[in-house]
Every structure is written in structure tokens, then in C-alpha cells.
Amino acid sequence: MRRRKLIKKAALGAVGSATAGSVVQTQTANQTADRTANQTADQTTSPNSTAKIAATQPAIEWRMATSWPEGQGITFRSAVDFCDRVAAMTDGQFIITPYASGAIAPALEVFEAVRSGEVECGHTSSLYYIDKNPALVFGTTVPFGLTPYQQYAWFYYGGGEAAMTKLHDPFDVVVFPAGSAGIQMGSWTNKEVETVADLAGLKMRITGFGAKVMQRLGVETVALAGDQIYAALEAGTVDAAEWQSPQTDEQLKLYEVAQYCYYPGWWEPGSTYKLVINQAQWQQLPKAYQSILRSAAAAANLTTLADFDAASGEALQRLVDRGVKLKPYSIEIMEAAQRTTFELLEESARTDPTFKALYDQWRQFRRQIFQWNQINELSFEQFSLQSQSASL
Template identity: 55%
Template structure:
């Protein structure tokens, strides 16, 4: 009896041994996606961050899930990323949500608001303050899920061909500036235009616009704005911590395994932190180079800053009165902003004021 049992067990083990190699040879299906972006490849900061997302996804899946990034214009224009992802022309895209405020003004919260949150505060709101859930609810209406995937930090105030000393100097100025910052500048008399990054320099150089904002010294130097405009203003009150997003078509997202979704989110999270750190490093190196090239740094006057803040609050209230989605997110965001500002007044503001005024 024992001998027969032994034969049975041995036979079963042998059968299993034969079956196991066959199972191990079953590989997960190869997934190939395309990611369109709002950026030219020359911006190795933000487009490099896009490439990093794609590389990390491939690395963490042993090459079974690959994503090919495309610069603005290769598949669709830089301001058409949301449409391409929504329609399934591509599986995913990398862009700034504020570009699409005309589709739903609430989308601007995913990027930033004038006089809003810094990069660290924005991340706190998105990851822990309910911000990401609120944005994903809005994006679901477009058959899209979004994740933060980069941040510029506090931006510069832009390039101007002439000095801007008073509010009167803004009247009639033609400026490239998207998002709610554009709405605020419009209230201040500016003729607002929205152009993708790759088209800005020629418009500025040929006089189609008088001023432009982009991000900061490193990218701005790459795009050559200093050759077309002399005056470089600060601070970029319209985007104190601008988040860029990766957008994924929900149908494509739902076909991914749980493991691949987690991998994608991890890659986006890494890019969100890394792009911000890289910008702080690169901008610190680039600003002195621009000054050596004859760029004139200028601070916006107190008159302009106060008028802009007043106009920003009016823009918020106007949008909240017309759009229920905007109002819902605005009230939640406003509560978070008050809380984090009160905390950062105590810890960060006191430290930075002393340290920056006493560097040695």
C-alpha cells in the first residue's frame, strides 16, 4: 500500500515538474503605447521627464510595457493633447491642464492658480488634501484619468520688450499667457494670447507679441527668449507651483493589470518629484548666464502685484458663480490654502526671511 502511494506521489510530482516549465514560458502580452506631449524635445527638462516616465515603465516591466513619447506637433499640436487622449488617438499624453480651461475651468486647479499654492503645497493638496481625487473626478468626464507628473516651482514673471513700471504700461500689451493668469492679465488690459512652447520665440521675435511667460531661466534660455526681449520680470504670480500632468485614456487604463497601473503611477510620481528638483538645480545655474548676456531683471511693482491679486480673486468668484464644479473644488482648495498658508507662515516664511537676508 505504501509502495503504491509512493508511486502515485512520484507520478504526480513528475507530472507537475513537466507542467511547470510550460507555465513559466507564458509571458504577459506586450503592451505598446504612445504618449503625445505639449513640449518640444529641446526642453530636456520637461520632455526629458516624459522620457524618464517611459523608461521607468519599460524598466519595471522588463520591457513588456513600452511607451514612446512624441514632441508637440509630431502627432497633434501642443494644445491638443487632451483631445487626442480623450478620443483614443493616443493612449496617454503629457501637458498642462490649464491649457484646457475653455473645456472646463476647473481643470486649472490641476496645474495651479494665480497667487495659489507653491510646488510643495500643491503636492500636499494633490496627494493628501483631496486634490487629486477632485481632479480625477473632473477628468473622468473626458474619459481620462490624470496623475501629477512634474512641477516647475515658482516661475518667473516673463519676458517683456519694454519696461513695465505701472498698470498703465500693461494696457494693450500683447502677451502669451495661458490659464487663469491670462484671465487676470486680461482684466488688467492685456491682449492675451495662447501659444504652444515651440511657437513662442518666433511670435516674440517678429513682433506678433510684446511679451511672454514660460517657466524659468533654464527653459527660457533654451527657447532663446533673451534674444527677442530684454526685460525679465519676477515673480510669476500666476503660476507659483505649476504642475504638469500625464493624462491616460480611461479605456486604455482599464485594460491594464493592477501591477502595470501601479508601475505607471510610480513612474509618474518619480517624475513629479524629479522634474521639480531638476528645475531648481538648472534654474540656479541658468540665471547668472542670462544676466551675463545682458538680460535686465525687474520686479513687478507693488501696484501691479496688488492689482493682479485683486483681479485674481474676482476671476475665482466669477468662475465659481457660473460653474458648480469650479465652485466645489474652489471651496475645498481655499480651505486647504488657508490652512497650509497659516502653517508655512510659522515654519517656512520665518526661516527663509532670515536665511535669505543673512546668507553668511
């Protein structure tokens, strides 16, 4: 019971210490994105339409490269579930076989494997590829940016889909959101990190735009695949590492090699996984199959987040029971990281017209949805968490 109180107290502390923009979350986009998936699915998954597809459409087999270890629970399962949906919706006519990281392409090279035509499609994160175009960060997650539901709202109804389609055209790929881990945990480490000065010289596994922020704050960043994190922490190759959620971090057994887990993962408040499809392969598909891929991706986008949220509470309790010490990032670090994030975004906007156009549109959407979520969700969550804490 004492440890359960510690978790609830820690969660309440996070609400109190973070800015309103970094803790708000909305469920309205969940409903609207679900409508999108259902509308498409209604047209393609009824018994009559499925039978019609089987009778009139070609048999196709694709391979899917992923960035995830096969034993990585929810993350790899989200790719498997997507492939299963496509098979069911086509009565077995369209088969996509998912492969774990390394089977076809290394975890951080899935995008290039799809782009080159080595494999028809992939399941990955755009965080790994922002060196190709910094604006790719908006398609997955921006530090101190949108929460998962806000990201859904932006992509499906706030102009995000059109922006991402245009951004990916030069790479000869088509992309759709296909899963989210939610607001992530922070870093696993054996060193206490309380001030910005404590970050200087820290060697940390982190990818994407968050790595750029950490570098500006004095951290030496290292890009590693998920299945390399445990060994790196154990050997001392890195001092700290971030991955995903309590459930997936537990599966990697990070609690065996690090005693502290800091939160929140401000660098990934709404990390969205991507279905990446080779453009030539996409264009060869019948329209019915294209609609089915869209629908299956939208469904995966919703159910993966629900899966993570449902599993994380119990996993977090198990981590605490194992002796993991949960520690919030200090206000000093949070404020410095947020300030640095927007300095870097502004710098990119000044030098890159493509980045600026997307950033300006995204920032306006962020401002409006944050204002709404302060009214509806943040006010409710603060009251509910405080009431729950007082009743313990």
C-alpha cells in the same frame, strides 16, 4: 561678482515685496509624496517582482503625445524619464514612446488627442484646456495659489486626487501629476512695465487662468506653443511672453529677443504637468501596470521639480551674464493681479456649482497650509536671505 550680488538682491527684494501667501513653500509634501511613490515602487520594482511581471504580464506598446519641443530640456526629459521608468519597472514589457509636440498632436491639443483615442496617453498641462472646464485650473496651478510642494500636499493628502478624478471622468481620461517646473519666471519683454496702466494694450503670450487675469487688467493675450515664442517676440507679433524657468527660457534663447525679464510668475506659482491617459486604455491595463504608472508618475512629479531647481540657479546667472535685466513686478501690479484673480475665482464659483465645490475645498486647504508655512518656511527663508545679503 557684481552680477551675482544683483541676482541675490533681486531674490531678496521679491520676498520683501510679495505677500506671505505668494512666497511660502513647504517641503513636507515632498517627503509624503515620496513615501507614496516608494510604497508603490517597493511592491513593483524589486528584482523578484520585476521578473514576475515580465513572466506573467502582457507586452504592451503605447505612444505618448506631449506639449513640449524635443529640445526643451527638462520638460521633455520629464516625459522621457517617466517612460523609461515604466519600461524598467516592467522589464521591458510595457513600452511607452514619447513624441515631441506636433509629431502626433499640436502642443495645445494633446488632451483632446488622448480623449478621442488618437493616442493612448499624453504629457501636458491642464492650463491649455480650461475652456473645457474652468475647474481644471486646480489640477495644475492657480495664480497666487499653491507652490509645488503645497500642490503635492493637496493632491496626495488633501483631497486633490479624488477631486481631480471626479472632474476628469466626463472627459473619459485618467490623470496623474507627472512633473513641476516650480515657481516660474515672469514675462520677457522689451517694454518696461511698472504700473497697471502700462499693461493696457500689451500683447502677451500667456495661457490658462493667468491669461484671464491679464485680460481683466487690459492685456491682449495670445496662446502660443513654446517653440513659437521666439519667432513671435522677434517679429513683434507679441510684446511680451512667458514660458517656464531660467533653464528652459535660456534654451529657447529668449534673451536674444527681449532685454527685460520680470518676476515672479505669479500666474504659475506651482504649475503641475499632467500624465493624461485614455480611460478605455487605462481600464484594459492589468492592475500591476496601473500601479506602475501611478508610481512612475509620482516619481516624475518629484524629480522634475528637483531637476528644475538644480538647473535654474546656474541658468539665471548665465542670463544675467548675457545682459538680461531682471526686474520685479511692482507692488501695484502684484496687488492688482491678486485682487483680480480672486474676483474671477469668486465669479466662477457663483455660477458653476462644480467649480464652487472644488474652490471651497481648495481654498480651505490653502488657508491652513499658508498659516503653517508662514511659521516654518517663510520665517526661515526671510532670515536666511537677509543674512546672506548682509554677508556679501
